[in-house]
Amino acid sequence: MAVLELRDVSIRFGGLQALSSLSLSVGEWEIVGLIGPNGAGKTTAFNCITGFYRPTSGQVFYRGDDVTTLPPHRKSQLGIGRTFQNVGMVKTVSARENLKIAQHSLAEYGPMSGVLGTPVSLATERELAERADLILELIGLADVPEVPIGALPYGTLKLLELGCALATDPEILLLDEPSSGMGPDEAHALGERLLSLRKELGLTMLLIEHHVPLVVGVCDYVYVLNFGQLLTEGRPDDVRRHPEVVAAYLGGEAPDALAATHETAEDAALAAATAPTAGGGRRRTRRQASAKEEK
Amino acid sequence: MSAHLVLASVGSTVGTPLVGGIVNGAVYGLVALGIVLLYKAGRIFNFAQAEFGTASAFVTVAFLQGIGPFPKVPAPLAVVAGLITGGLLGFLSERLIITRLFRAPRATVLVATAGIALFLISLEAVLLGVSTPHVFPRVGGQSHFALFGTLQSNDSYKFGYTEITMVATLLVVAGLAALFFRTRYGMAILAVSQEPTAAGVVGINVRSISALTWVLAGVLGAVAGIVNAPFTGALTPGFMTLNGPLINGFIGAILGGITSFPGAFVGGLLVGVVSSYAGQYMPAAVPGGATVVVAALLLFTLLVRPTGLLGQEV
Amino acid sequence: MATEALPAVAEPPDLGEAARFWGPRYGVWALIVAVVVAVGLLGPNAAQHGVVAAAYVIVGLSLNIILGYTGQLSLGHQGFVGAGALFAAYSATKVGLPFGPALVIGVAAGAAFALLLGFVALRIRGLYLALITLVFGLALQVSLFQAPSLTNGGAGQPANRPSSLLAPDRYYFVCLGITLLVMYLDYRLTKSKAGRAFITIRDDERVASAFGINVTAYKLLAFVLCGATAGLAGGLLAFASQQFNGNSYTFQLALTFVLMTVVGGVGSRSGVVVGSVLFALLHDFLATFHPFISLTHVLPGQLSTNAQQFGPDLIGALLLLVTLAVNPGGIHAGIAPLMSWLRGGDFTRADDGPASHGEGPSGRP
Numbered sequence: 001m002a003v004l005e006l007r008d009v010s011i012r013f014g015g016l017q018a019l020s021s022l023s024l025s026v027g028e029w030e031i032v033g034l035i036g037p038n039g040a041g042k043t044t045a046f047n048c049i050t051g052f053y054r055p056t057s058g059q060v061f062y063r064g065d066d067v068t069t070l071p072p073h074r075k076s077q078l079g080i081g082r083t084f085q086n087v088g089m090v091k092t093v094s095a096r097e098n099l100k101i102a103q104h105s106l107a108e109y110g111p112m113s114g115v116l117g118t119p120v121s122l123a124t125e126r127e128l129a130e131r132a133d134l135i136l137e138l139i140g141l142a143d144v145p146e147v148p149i150g151a152l153p154y155g156t157l158k159l160l161e162l163g164c165a166l167a168t169d170p171e172i173l174l175l176d177e178p179s180s181g182m183g184p185d186e187a188h189a190l191g192e193r194l195l196s197l198r199k200e201l202g203l204t205m206l207l208i209e210h211h212v213p214l215v216v217g218v219c220d221y222v223y224v225l226n227f228g229q230l231l232t233e234g235r236p237d238d239v240r241r242h243p244e245v246v247a248a249y250l251g252g253e254a255p256d257a258l259a260a261t262h263e264t265a266e267d268a269a270l271a272a273a274t275a276p277t278a279g280g281g282r283r284r285t286r287r288q289a290s291a292k293e294e295k
Numbered sequence: 296m297s298a299h300l301v302l303a304s305v306g307s308t309v310g311t312p313l314v315g316g317i318v319n320g321a322v323y324g325l326v327a328l329g330i331v332l333l334y335k336a337g338r339i340f341n342f343a344q345a346e347f348g349t350a351s352a353f354v355t356v357a358f359l360q361g362i363g364p365f366p367k368v369p370a371p372l373a374v375v376a377g378l379i380t381g382g383l384l385g386f387l388s389e390r391l392i393i394t395r396l397f398r399a400p401r402a403t404v405l406v407a408t409a410g411i412a413l414f415l416i417s418l419e420a421v422l423l424g425v426s427t428p429h430v431f432p433r434v435g436g437q438s439h440f441a442l443f444g445t446l447q448s449n450d451s452y453k454f455g456y457t458e459i460t461m462v463a464t465l466l467v468v469a470g471l472a473a474l475f476f477r478t479r480y481g482m483a484i485l486a487v488s489q490e491p492t493a494a495g496v497v498g499i500n501v502r503s504i505s506a507l508t509w510v511l512a513g514v515l516g517a518v519a520g521i522v523n524a525p526f527t528g529a530l531t532p533g534f535m536t537l538n539g540p541l542i543n544g545f546i547g548a549i550l551g552g553i554t555s556f557p558g559a560f561v562g563g564l565l566v567g568v569v570s571s572y573a574g575q576y577m578p579a580a581v582p583g584g585a586t587v588v589v590a591a592l593l594l595f596t597l598l599v600r601p602t603g604l605l606g607q608e609v
Numbered sequence: 610m611a612t613e614a615l616p617a618v619a620e621p622p623d624l625g626e627a628a629r630f631w632g633p634r635y636g637v638w639a640l641i642v643a644v645v646v647a648v649g650l651l652g653p654n655a656a657q658h659g660v661v662a663a664a665y666v667i668v669g670l671s672l673n674i675i676l677g678y679t680g681q682l683s684l685g686h687q688g689f690v691g692a693g694a695l696f697a698a699y700s701a702t703k704v705g706l707p708f709g710p711a712l713v714i715g716v717a718a719g720a721a722f723a724l725l726l727g728f729v730a731l732r733i734r735g736l737y738l739a740l741i742t743l744v745f746g747l748a749l750q751v752s753l754f755q756a757p758s759l760t761n762g763g764a765g766q767p768a769n770r771p772s773s774l775l776a777p778d779r780y781y782f783v784c785l786g787i788t789l790l791v792m793y794l795d796y797r798l799t800k801s802k803a804g805r806a807f808i809t810i811r812d813d814e815r816v817a818s819a820f821g822i823n824v825t826a827y828k829l830l831a832f833v834l835c836g837a838t839a840g841l842a843g844g845l846l847a848f849a850s851q852q853f854n855g856n857s858y859t860f861q862l863a864l865t866f867v868l869m870t871v872v873g874g875v876g877s878r879s880g881v882v883v884g885s886v887l888f889a890l891l892h893d894f895l896a897t898f899h900p901f902i903s904l905t906h907v908l909p910g911q912l913s914t915n916a917q918q919f920g921p922d923l924i925g926a927l928l929l930l931v932t933l934a935v936n937p938g939g940i941h942a943g944i945a946p947l948m949s950w951l952r953g954g955d956f957t958r959a960d961d962g963p964a965s966h967g968e969g970p971s972g973r974p
Contacts, residue, residue: 052815072818081819088816090809101809105821107802111830114801115794121801168820340736342864392934399937401736402682406871407933409864414926420919422912537861542747549740582763583751590748594741597733 001064002027003172003204004080009048009058018044019228021058026172031198031205033215033236036225037248042208043085045225046174049206050082051075062172077105081170083161085177085208091150095141095160098149099132102167106131132167138200139163139193154181159190166201175207179214191217216240224248312571318457318526319543320567321464325519326535326544327551327559328471329512334553335488336508339393339404343411345541347384347513348520349534350415351377355521356429356530378517384415385513389506412536419532431456431525456525463522467515468560474511475556484508519544543570546593552603562603566592634951649781656777657849662889663784664845669870669885670795670878671838676867677876678804679831680811681730682739685746686866689836691754691858693719693843698768698853699759708771712844719840720833722749727832731825746863754855766853774848784845791838795878798834807831872932874941879948883940888925895921 002025009022019041026032034042047053049060051072060068062078070078089098107114107128109121136142139159149157158181165173178194179187191214197203209215215222216236224231224239226248232239239245326345333341354365355377361367368376388411396404423429475481486494487504495501520535527534535541543566550565551558569592570585577584596603648659668690675683683689697715700706706714726745730738753759760766774780798804806827809817814824847853865888873884896917936942 050819052818071823072815073821073823076819076821084816084819088813088819090812090816092812093808097805101805102820104802104806109802111801111803111806111827114803115798115834117793117797117801125801164820340739392930395934396937399933400875402676402867402875403871403933403937403939405682405736405739406868407930410868410926410929410933413861413864413868414923414930417919417922417926421915421923424915424918537859542743542860545740546744549737553737581752582755582757583748586744586751587748590744593744594729597737597741598729601733601737 002061003030003063004049004206005061006045006049007059007061009045009055009060011044011048011053012056017228019048019055022225022228022230023058024223024230024233026204026206029198029202029204030220031194031207031218033219033222034206034208034225035210035215035222035239036231039227040225041228042225043176044228046082046176046206046208049075049174050080073105076168076170079169079171080174081165081168081172082174083158083165083176083178085180087154087157087161089149089157089161089164092148094146095136095144095149095152095163096129096132096146098160098164099135099167100125100128102164103128103131103169106167106169135163135167138166138197155183155186158182162193166197170203172204172206175205175209177208177210179209179211182211184213187211187214188217190214194218212240312575313568314457316568316571317564318460318567319539319571320547320564321460322519322523322540322563323543323547323567324560324563325464325467325515325522326540327547327563328468328556329515329519330544330548331551331553331556331559332484332508332515333512334548336484336505337393337488338401339408340401340545341512342405342409342536342541343384343388343415344408344512344516345519345535345544346412346415346533347381347516348518348523348540349530349532349536350384350419350520351381351517352520352524352530352535353419353423353429354380356431356524359431360429362429374521377521378514381513381515381517381520382510383513385509385511385516386506388513389509393509394502394505412533412541416533416536423532429530430528431530456522460522460526463518467518471515471556480504480507484511543567543589546589549593550596550603555603558603634953637951645785649778649785653777656781658890658893659781660777660784660845660849662886663781663788664842664849665866665869665885665889666788666882667791667838667842667845668866669873669881670791671835671842672866672870673875673878673881674795674798674807674831674838675835676870677881678799678807678811679828681734681831682736682742682867683746683835684739684743684860684863684867685726685749686742686839687858687860687863688742688746688749689719689723689839690843690846690862690866691853691855692722692749693840694768694847694853694858695754695759695766695843695855696840697844698766698847701848702767702769708774708848711768712841712848715844715847716837716840719843720837723832723836723839724829726836727829730828730832743860743863747860750855750858750860754858760853760855763855765855766847767851768847768853769851770848780849784849787841787845791841792878792882799878803827803830868929872929872939874939877939877941877945879944880939880941883944887940891925891928892921895924 005023005025007023009019010017011019022041022045024032024034024045034045036042044053048055051067051070051074055068058068059066062075062080067075067078067080076082090101093101107121107124109118109124114121114125133142136144139162141156141159141163144152144156144160149160152160158178162175162178165175175194179190182190194205194207195218198205207215207219219236221233222236222239223233224242224245231244231248232242234242326348329344329347330341333339333344355373357363357365358368358373358376359370388408392407392411393404396407399407473481475485483494483499483504484507486497486499487501487508494504516535519540523535523540524530527538544563547563547566548559549562551560551562553559566589570589573588574585577588581587648655648662668686671689672683672686675681693715696718697711700714701708701711704711726742729741729745733741755763757763770780774783806817806822809820809822810824810827810831817827818824843858850857869884869888870881871884872888873882874880932939
């Protein structure tokens with residue numbers, strides 16, 4: 001059973017058909033890419049999945065249950081984690097505090113018991129702090145300074161945001177342009193990190209990404225959107241040579257688009273290097289949902 | 296019942312509250328115009344807007360009556376002195392306080408404008424006290440608009456403050472419209488309010504436009520204060536801020552959609568008329584009936600149409 | 610999040626870490642405690658002022674929840690405080706409840722009215738909501754607080770203290786205890802999931818819900834907590850003057866509440882406490898301030914009387930404007946190094962300012 005499935009999802013804003021009849025599915029332990037030129041409806045699709053938008057028609061299934069109309073916080077609690085295109089965190093507090101914020105649903109005490117400082121709440125708070133440190137270690141930010149994160153560089157923020165999404169204890173992670181603001185080396189490292197996260201935490205991922213080497217390097221399968229419609233889908237290497245994809249990108253405005261038509265050396269190398277782990281069949285279910293991070 | 300009595304009763308039940316409401320509403324509308332102007336110009340809620348009016352009304356009455364060190368001067372001069380006071384207060388507020396809060400959170404700016412209002416109120420109290428009544432001299436016969444109800448006696452028609460208020464308000468509204476759509480200054484204010492950076496790029500001096508906007512707001516406040524003062528009777532410190540014009544002006548501005556000048560004025564009028572009728576017809580057992588009705592009106596409008604009646608902003 | 614430890618209530622700072630600095634620190638702490646205690650021992654007048662200051666601190670913390678943590682401006686706080694005062698007084702005098710339960714009724718009344726407003730806040734935001742709170746407070750002020758059946762026909766509702774608390778100094782220490790408790794609860798709030806949820810909602814509601822925070826529920830909770838604390842302060846004020854008078858809870862008072870919170874430093878507990886105490890005492894302090902009195906003697910006749918009566922307000926407003934013009938961060942920014950030092954940190958360490966200066970309400974609904 002697919003972890004996440006969209007069936008004929010359409011959404012309309014006034015006269016604009018932002019998504020028309022999009023169907024996609026993400027299987028257990030897969031990393032699926034969602035690509036397309038700017039304005040193709042990628043983030044809109046994310047917002048439909050996570051409950052920020054309600055589709056005009058169509059359904060969203062999570063592990064076989066119809067979750068189309070659930071509010072965003074319920075979806076987060078179910079295990080659908082996400083990041084935002086322009087960094088979604090509280091900028092006035094520290095990285096550790098943000099990681100505690102993100103663990104909101106894991107803090108199983110009532111809000112008033114926290115205000116009264118009951119032993120349960122105090123013990124839980126200590127656990128949250130420890131877990132925040134663990135996550136920082138996991139994403140390689142163990143030595144991040146205790147300052148409001150507004151002062152940190154953008155690349156660090158994107159990484160930290162990934163950490164916050166992990167802190168919500170997701171089963172599927174929706175990443176919106178995780179490599180934006182990163183250089184090629186950092187993006188490469190991010191790719192490695194996503195692959196190792198999948199391995200260690202048993203995560204399933206759906207990512208919006210412009211950085212082609214990263215898509216090719218980590219994605220098992222790719223959906224290409226253009227003007228709210230599914231242009232094509234398939235293995236990354238097949239998709240990037242698809243004539244319509246090339247045409248869409250050339251007609252679009254994404255600067256990375258050109259890279260998609262010119263196979264750079266680095267690109268190919270990354271694809272080759274990651275093939276053994278990233279390749280594999282589409283309908284693979286190597287690990288079950290239970291293979292999650294231990295608390 | 297004779298036709299005359301029917302007319303008289305229609306006059307006193309419908310006409311008198313309507314006229315009273317329009318007069319109050321005109322004052323609220325003027326306050327609302329100033330609020331909208333500063334909101335458009337810098338996203339500022341100016342809680343000192345009505346107090347510019349109180350201070351100006353005090354200066355005008357001082358010149359009219361020749362109180363203290365003030366010489367007694369003809370009415371037009373006294374009014375001009377009041378308007379200048381309003382403009383000056385707007386200018387000083389902008390230069391001394393508001394420009395320093397350029398980067399501050401909006402709540403802080405709002406508090407600063409409230410602080411300006413409180414400062415002016417206490418200054419008035421220190422200079423004038425609260426016990427000495429300062430009253431505008433009577434003009435003409437009645438300060439009523441003799442439309443239906445008040446004509447039943449044998450009074451001949453005389454102009455009073457009601458007419459002055461209405462004429463003055465119409466002049467201000469027409470003047471504002473001309474300013475914004477016919478002059479470079481008005482265009483510049485609108486340009487700065489919509490795109491400050493772009494306005495600066497095309498050579499508009501954003502700083503001086505901001506000061507000018509506050510001067511204009513101060514003058515608008517002064518007009519509101521001066522036309523409201525005769526209906527207030529004895530003027531007390533802060534009468535524009537504490538007795539309704541400020542809050543009803545805000546409600547009018549919001550009802551009108553906070554960014555629309557016509558909307559603000561119509562909203563102010565609406566608040567005036569609605570609260571006038573509510574004051575007349577709400578049962579006496581409900582204290583503060585007019586305020587409750589206006590509050591309900593505001594709440595209902597915002598829930599049904601969050602951008603206000605004429606608001607454009609999404 | 611504001612992380613100040615508070616006198617006598619918060620977790621003591623780590624002693625091992627900075628033990629060698631603790632000599633002078635204990636001295637300053639002791640001084641603060643001594644002043645706070647001395648207020649109760651200096652006679653009924655001082656104690657009465659202390660009671661008002663304590664109640665204002667609670668109001669300031671209440672406003673800080675809504676303005677500092679959730680970023681929503683309330684201009685109608687006289688409504689919540691007044692409702693707490695009215696219902697506490699009514700239930701004490703007309704229903705005959707003892708002091709404690711009457712106070713609880715006041716808390717419940719404040720919370721109930723705030724919840725009502727909270728439902729509106731789910732639909733309306735920013736400065737529009739600030740205006741709604743203003744009108745809401747005003748509506749309570751002119752209708753409920755004047756209702757003949759609740760206020761003896763407008764004459765006011767007596768709220769007599771029990772004989773055990775009749776002495777102002779005793780009542781002061783009760784109020785002080787309650788205030789310290791509220792400060793502690795506020796500290797716990799900022800250290801628990803609810804406080805974190807509030808600041809996340811303030812920053813970005815979408816991010817909050819992506820983290821699994823039920824935005825609707827926590828917004829309502831913020832209003833309820835804010836209203837409950839305001840109601841508590843109202844109850845204490847009613848018992849302080851031993852009556853509820855509807856004319857005391859005016860729009861001007863609501864403005865004063867907002868002023869003291871902002872001047873104190875929105876989002877900062879210690880700043881808000883200092884700001885609230887300052888505003889509670891400023892008027893009377895300036896009125897008895899000798900250089901000021903001698904100044905009023907040189908002024909001519911009527912002006913002198915006016916200056917004596919209203920001069921303190923004038924100076925208060927002036928102080929406010931100067932504070933804001935010189936330092937928009939409020940008192941907090943000024944005392945931050947001191948607070949940091951008192952907590953065992955470095956005196957010169959640059960504080961990051963109130964973690965949560967509410968990027969005030971946005972005008973765009």
